[in-house]
Amino acid sequence: MSTFDYDLFVIGGGSGGVRAARIASSDHGAKVAMAEEFRMGGTCVIRGCVPKKLMVFAAGHGAAIDEAAAYGWQVEKGRFDWRAFRTRLDGELRRLESIYTRNAEAAGVTIFHQRATVADPHTVRLADGRLITTRHILVATGGTPFVPEPYADLGAMTSNEIFLMDRLPGSMLVLGGGFIACEMAGILQGLGVAVTLMYRGTQILRGFDSDLQGHVAAALMQQGLNLEVNTDLTALERLPDGRFRASDTQGRVREFDTVLFATGRRPNVDGLGLAEAGVNLGDGGAVIVDDYSQTNIPSIFAVGDVTDRIQLTPVAIREGHAFADTVFGGTPIKPDHTMVASAVFTRPEAGTVGLTEEQARAEGPVEIYMASFNPMQTSFIKAETKALMKLVVCAKTRKVLGCHIVAPGAGELIQLAGVILKMGATKDDFDRTMAVHPTMTEELVLLRKPTRTA
Template sequence: MTETFDYDLFVIGAGSGGVRASRIAASHGARVAVAEEFRVGGTCVIRGCVPKKLLVYASHFAHGLEDAAGFGWTIEGKQFDWAKLRDFVASDVDRLERAYTSTLDNNKVDHFHERASVAGPNLVRLASGREIRAKHILIAVGAWPVMPDFPGNEHAITSNEVFHLKAFPKRVVIQGAGYIAMEFAGIFNALGAQVTVVNRSNRILRGYDHDLTERLMAMTEKRGIEYRFDSPICGIEKLADGSLRVALDGHDPIEADVVLVATGRRPKTVGLGLEEAGVKLGANGEVIVDDYGQTSVPSIHAVGDVTDRVQLTPVAIREGHAFADTVFGGKPRTTAYDAIPSAVFSQPPLAAVGLTEMQARDTGAEIKVFTSDFRPMTNMFSTQVERGYYKLVVDAASDKVLGIHMISPEAPEILQAAAIAVKAGLTKADFDATMALHPSMAEELVLMR
């Protein structure tokens, strides 16, 4: 007897990966439904890269207004209104949620606005109690901020809550030194807060090229950001006036109005019923999958941050698309994880693709390193005399460019095109043969000798 299903695909999680998988599977003729317990759009759209980037743009005006005098502008009466910015960002998140919901509707994807869990290899249970049978189940619930266990941690916030602050804080303590921590440090610093970054280790942005991170730290210190290394938070006390006293391991306490914890994100698999259904999880709670996104249960799959492979939105989208093509489109394909470009929207931003200098040397191959240290024209009248720095890591034997690393204004915008060269395996000679576009910062990529 043929088994019947309510849907060909049921997706748990309507973030970037889940929505893409739903849309593509539906375009292949599958009957698709998706459940989302919070808001359609997921971390990136609702409480991540999109609203954060809007705050970054807003904070750039602080520097721009300062520098305007050098370009002949007189600006009087400038002031900043946090509530106005906060509410504008929230309204744009609303707009994007409507757009993502429309994508589901336009592709005839049913959506349930409630929590869903896995009740068996082909069974989904909604919070309302309804059970739905699906031929395939896709887990796309993403990850969730980690909150360390210390006394008073209920007084700290994560990147989930930072977009909803009622008032702009004058003093901010940020625990962590990854990309989320460094981006919000730059935002709050530019908008006028006193920012202190505290970190368990003694460096920032682990995984990025050391030359870039050292320069970024020096630049941000000149902009007024303070650092406390080898000193994680060991407690927070709320004072009578509502402010916070932050106790540090190995340093004097710091008083703050807001404490933001940005110490990483963990796959959001608790309570999903995966292990009970036979799905194997990793040590960090991540869903273990093969190259095609299939779990230890053939009918259950996973994409995006919940797999803890590469926690980036474009990666989740590629994985979701590849899954749908493989399972419903008759076109099996995987996602390539080499030469993934990444950026930190710090101030100034940095961007990278491929191997760092240290990673390349660790392979044992002989390498050549080319650098450009320059002052961007946009900084000529700036009160912050900051230099740009680009680095090419090249294999000496083949001349292939193994990595590109940049810190400068607009570095992420420039790197996206440059990443094509690394992915394509182009050589340093190809860069040298390319005519420069002058005057631009990007021309430094083809002028290194």
């Protein structure tokens, strides 16, 4: 008979933690408990992927109305009703939250709707003071937005608060150049906000393929967004009327209705008791784990953004499932972190999988196949937004090392490309494939001569 209250205690009710708890309980018969201090569903469901994508849809309808008019439809475009959207969004998030709760409870998981911290390698402490013993602890607390000093106490927004606005501002300064900054800037501009996106680096979307970066930047500016790179804040102050005055490295002083910091996320480990329990933490507090998501303390594991491996929801889910199968199913499984596809939900979307051109060139000679063109849908009405199709190919083996797409629906397209590259497809496999005409992605199988070699 077990001497512990539970076989597994999961701290964090997001995607990775819920998947691990459900599989451990329903598939492997473990006695499982979970604690979530905020809302079940975590960052993705409550303040990340889901509400963001719904806002992307909302923002896209404005451009679609303009496009419809150009095609000949008689339409009248009014103002976007944020309050109506926000009411519907809140209802949808409550529905999803209840589904996450029901599914976990149906799998036999006991849920404590309060904060839990690590008391020792086999004990967690609930906010109400109760101590619960457990054979294994899984930390799945995700990440939290980072606001640099000295701006943390000014009341500026982060991605956590963007969905909670009572009304849309007239103007907004977005700070950052990653995918969250670019997505939010594009969304808000599409909803009618005058947006300035300020980034201290030379180009947005650091770490992405350089051609993809350039195409997304051009699209954002074409849509009316004010993009300022090589620029950083020198001062930010909150005015008596609630607005912000921002000074920057270009010598400008401007006022904005509100400011959004999208300057990165860090592992959500503050006050969890991990260091006190002996768990090794890395830069920024990331929980250091091995290939099986186990920390240096044998009974403590971690999955998802808190480990700062790849900050994507599907990765956290796969890690959580692999953990449950490894620890409770007797089948050791290492999550495969190679060839992970991802998307940036700007307008148009950007999708990427595999190596960037820069990464591939560092490993050996490559051939680059690329097409940049005006898609039929928008070229007909003289719109200038271009699509990008790019393949990075090993010059020796002809294996396709990377695929990068900027186009409407790129998030959907890159999922299929991810399967193809995961299987080890070569450029010859692409060449042998018949095109689907007329489509944008037919370009991927019609790229016969390399644009450049390196």
